[in-house]
Amino acid sequence: MLVxxxxxxxxxxxxxxxxxxxxxxxxxAIYALIALGYTxxxxxxxxxNFAHGDxxxxxxxxxxxxxxxxxxxxxxxxxxxxxxxxxxxxxxxxLLTGTINVVIERVAYRxxxxxxxxxxxxxxxxxxxxxxxxxxxxxxxxxxxxxxLIPNPRIPLLAGATIGLKDIIVIVVAxxxxxxxxxxINGSKLxxxxxxxxxxxxxAQLMGIDINRTIAATFFIGAVLAGAGGVIFGLYFNSxxxxxxxxxxxxxxxxxxxxxxxxxxxxxxxGLAIGLVQAFSNAYYQxxxxxxxxxxxxxxxxxxxxxxxxxxxVPER
Amino acid sequence: MSRQVSSSDSAMRWxxxxxxxxxxxxxxxxxxxxxxxxxxxDITTGGEGNHLVSTAADAGVFVLLAIGLNIVVGFAGLLDxxxxxxxAIGAYTYGLLASGLxxxxxxxxxxxxxxxxxxxxxxxxxxxxxxxxxxPTLRLRGDYLAIVTLGFGEIVPRIFRFLGAGSPIGNWTGxxxxxxxxxxxxxxxxxxxxxxxxxxxxxxxxxxxxxxAYPMDFYLLILILVVLSIFAVNNLQNSRLGRAWMAVREDxxxxxxxxxxxxxxxxxxxxxxxxxxxxxxxxxxxxxSTVGSENFEFIVSVTILIMVVLGGMGNIPGVIVxxxxxxxxxxxxxxxxxxxxxxxxxxxxxxxLNKSSGDWIGLHDEVQRLxxxxxxxxxxxxxxxxxxxxxxxxxxxxxxxxxxxxxxxxDLREGSPE
Numbered sequence: 001m002l003v004x005x006x007x008x009x010x011x012x013x014x015x016x017x018x019x020x021x022x023x024x025x026x027x028x029a030i031y032a033l034i035a036l037g038y039t040x041x042x043x044x045x046x047x048x049n050f051a052h053g054d055x056x057x058x059x060x061x062x063x064x065x066x067x068x069x070x071x072x073x074x075x076x077x078x079x080x081x082x083x084x085x086x087x088x089x090x091x092x093x094x095l096l097t098g099t100i101n102v103v104i105e106r107v108a109y110r111x112x113x114x115x116x117x118x119x120x121x122x123x124x125x126x127x128x129x130x131x132x133x134x135x136x137x138x139x140x141x142x143x144x145x146x147x148x149l150i151p152n153p154r155i156p157l158l159a160g161a162t163i164g165l166k167d168i169i170v171i172v173v174a175x176x177x178x179x180x181x182x183x184x185i186n187g188s189k190l191x192x193x194x195x196x197x198x199x200x201x202x203x204a205q206l207m208g209i210d211i212n213r214t215i216a217a218t219f220f221i222g223a224v225l226a227g228a229g230g231v232i233f234g235l236y237f238n239s240x241x242x243x244x245x246x247x248x249x250x251x252x253x254x255x256x257x258x259x260x261x262x263x264x265x266x267x268x269x270x271g272l273a274i275g276l277v278q279a280f281s282n283a284y285y286q287x288x289x290x291x292x293x294x295x296x297x298x299x300x301x302x303x304x305x306x307x308x309x310x311x312x313x314v315p316e317r
Numbered sequence: 318m319s320r321q322v323s324s325s326d327s328a329m330r331w332x333x334x335x336x337x338x339x340x341x342x343x344x345x346x347x348x349x350x351x352x353x354x355x356x357x358x359d360i361t362t363g364g365e366g367n368h369l370v371s372t373a374a375d376a377g378v379f380v381l382l383a384i385g386l387n388i389v390v391g392f393a394g395l396l397d398x399x400x401x402x403x404x405a406i407g408a409y410t411y412g413l414l415a416s417g418l419x420x421x422x423x424x425x426x427x428x429x430x431x432x433x434x435x436x437x438x439x440x441x442x443x444x445x446x447x448x449x450x451x452x453p454t455l456r457l458r459g460d461y462l463a464i465v466t467l468g469f470g471e472i473v474p475r476i477f478r479f480l481g482a483g484s485p486i487g488n489w490t491g492x493x494x495x496x497x498x499x500x501x502x503x504x505x506x507x508x509x510x511x512x513x514x515x516x517x518x519x520x521x522x523x524x525x526x527x528x529x530a531y532p533m534d535f536y537l538l539i540l541i542l543v544v545l546s547i548f549a550v551n552n553l554q555n556s557r558l559g560r561a562w563m564a565v566r567e568d569x570x571x572x573x574x575x576x577x578x579x580x581x582x583x584x585x586x587x588x589x590x591x592x593x594x595x596x597x598x599x600x601x602x603x604x605x606s607t608v609g610s611e612n613f614e615f616i617v618s619v620t621i622l623i624m625v626v627l628g629g630m631g632n633i634p635g636v637i638v639x640x641x642x643x644x645x646x647x648x649x650x651x652x653x654x655x656x657x658x659x660x661x662x663x664x665x666x667x668x669x670l671n672k673s674s675g676d677w678i679g680l681h682d683e684v685q686r687l688x689x690x691x692x693x694x695x696x697x698x699x700x701x702x703x704x705x706x707x708x709x710x711x712x713x714x715x716x717x718x719x720x721x722x723x724x725x726x727x728d729l730r731e732g733s734p735e
Contacts, residue, residue: 111701118626119704122696123696123697125696127697129689130694131693133686137683137687254464288478289475296468299469302464302465303457307461
């Protein structure tokens with residue numbers, strides 16, 4: 001159906017079509033990074049972690065003073081040293097958000113692990129408010145300019161369309177991180193422990209897996225990706241706001257469900273899909289209806305494939 | 318409640334018996350409090366209680382919403398993250414059919430149906446939408462249903478916003494401006510009295526035209542609606558349908574095996590829950606006399622869910638207390654805290670805190686900036702202290718306490734139940 005809708009548009013103006021495709025993939029890459037955190041946490045403790053989107057925003061906010069500390073200023077800094085500094089800053093931010101998320105899990109979710117299911121959902125909403133409150137208190141309600149540090153020369157693609165250096169960086173970083181995560185989950189001992197815990201917590205515990213440590217590690221890795229997403233978002237869009245994570249988080253979560261929640265590749269695919277739908281709907285149709293399309297497609301996908309695009313058929317519990 | 322007793326001794330015994338039931342105690346306190354509230358508000362504010370009474374009427378809307386969502390989440394155990402959509406549908410149903418808006422639509426015909434009929438129409442429309450959404454999706458497993466409702470909750474306000482002036486099919490909803498000048502409810506006659514600052518007299522015809530000057534009328538109306546709803550939901554809970562909901566909540570497979578038509582039962586929970594939301598929406602539209610899509614965002618759905626879970630899922634008095642607590646925090650504490658903080662600071666001689674200097678923007682605004690943080694802390698602390706909610710249902714409480722050992726065995730065989 002999508003092909004039918006898009007093919008004539010593509011044929012009439014290929015350059016525009018490719019341009020939108022690039023925007024969609026770049027946005028989708030950011031959604032994918034955040035969606036991974038939702039999908040991992042849901043996969044392991046079946047919690048919709050409403051605070052995750054705000055951990056992402058926190059990543060962007062935490063990197064702002066670090067940029068100053070490293071002496072990076074817009075328009076003045078350039079060259080390879082900028083990239084090295086940015087990688088270092090991203091690494092620090094990722095560690096910070098990871099640690100914060102582990103603390104959040106310890107304080108707000110772990111004590112409620114055997115409580116009624118909705119109790120941790122409400123503390124997650126509470127943590128979301130707390131994180132937004134901290135950022136609001138810190139930097140106020142107006143959008144904050146994020147320094148534009150990466151030059152964005154346009155590189156020609158086919159049919160006169162171009163791709164910016166920023167787009168390439170965003171896409172490459174996201175792909176690298178998703179591959180690293182997949183290798184980690186499938187290859188490492190901790191990854192194996194995560195999969196086992198997600199499948200059957202009690203059985204995993206009986207096999208000698210430290211459940212608390214494994215769940216904490218899941219939150220850590222999810223937030224590391226979200227923190228990276230936050231820095232990338234800031235560098236790409238050059239504007240952040242304290243309640244950014246609310247809207248972006250909602251779409252990222254939608255992406256995770258879309259791809260089949262609990263599934264790493266699914267979340268990446270879902271993020272990409274949401275980014276593309278958004279870009280094409282904004283460009284070709286009414287942008288006021290973009291979100292309606294996204295959620296309508298989500299509902300339709302769930303009605304016909306109840307476990308998402310790549311989700312496995314799990315027997316009814 | 319007004320039982321005749323011969324001596325004070327038997328009155329005591331009757332009272333201890335009556336108040337041993339926690340829910341009865343809560344209901345009694347709530348009813349007395351609700352009846353006395355306007356007078357108390359008037360006295361404590363020195364005759365300026367109208368604003369408080371109006372706020373209390375808004376809190377009443379949330380009580381109604383929480384009672385409705387409790388059917389879906391508390392009784393049937395279905396997570397609904399888009400409940401505000403049905404609230405919006407109810408409010409727009411009344412707004413469209415009781416204002417001049419549709420004269421600007423392609424219909425070129427405006428409607429002014431009476432509020433009392435529209436209450437039931439809004440209920441029906443919301444219930445129908447609940448059924449339409451539920452029918453294809455209720456077979457979904459647990460949280461996937463929550464996502465579908467979340468999606469629906471996101472779609473509905475956006476469609477209402479889109480179908481305004483300039484949409485391809487004409488102005489049907491007022492778009493971003495919403496609907497203004499919605500008709501107030503009217504009655505052929507009404508008794509007014511000292512509670513609105515007038516001598517007792519019969520007014521006919523009467524209309525609820527001035528929610529700012531006379532919020533008392535709207536307050537009484539929502540009080541009556543809430544009391545009627547409590548009776549209705551209480552009866553539902555104890556009916557065959559209510560028991561079926563609980564059976565589905567506890568164990569869907571066992572319920573189905575015992576002959577419960579689980580899909581129909583869940584659909585009914587969804588529909589009936591939605592109908593309360595439509596009901597509340599109709600009242601809300603009439604009280605504000607305006608509706609706009611921004612009143613029904615995701616955050617509203619989340620707030621209602623917080624009220625239900627924090628109050629004690631499945632227990633009607635608990636849910637009411639939850640709704641009142643959160644409304645109190647949202648509408649009163651968080652809005653007045655900045656003023657209190659700055660006035661306290663100036664009374665105790667720390668007036669310099671109220672002036673802005675450098676990064677410090679003055680105590681009033683600094684405290685205002687803390688609103689999100691305070692609300693979040695309240696949620697987390699309350700849930701950590703009382704994971705079952707403030708007043709959970711007694712039966713449920715006992716099950717949870719006794720059920721722990723059995724559940725552990727069950728976990729090993731079947732995977733974690735819920």
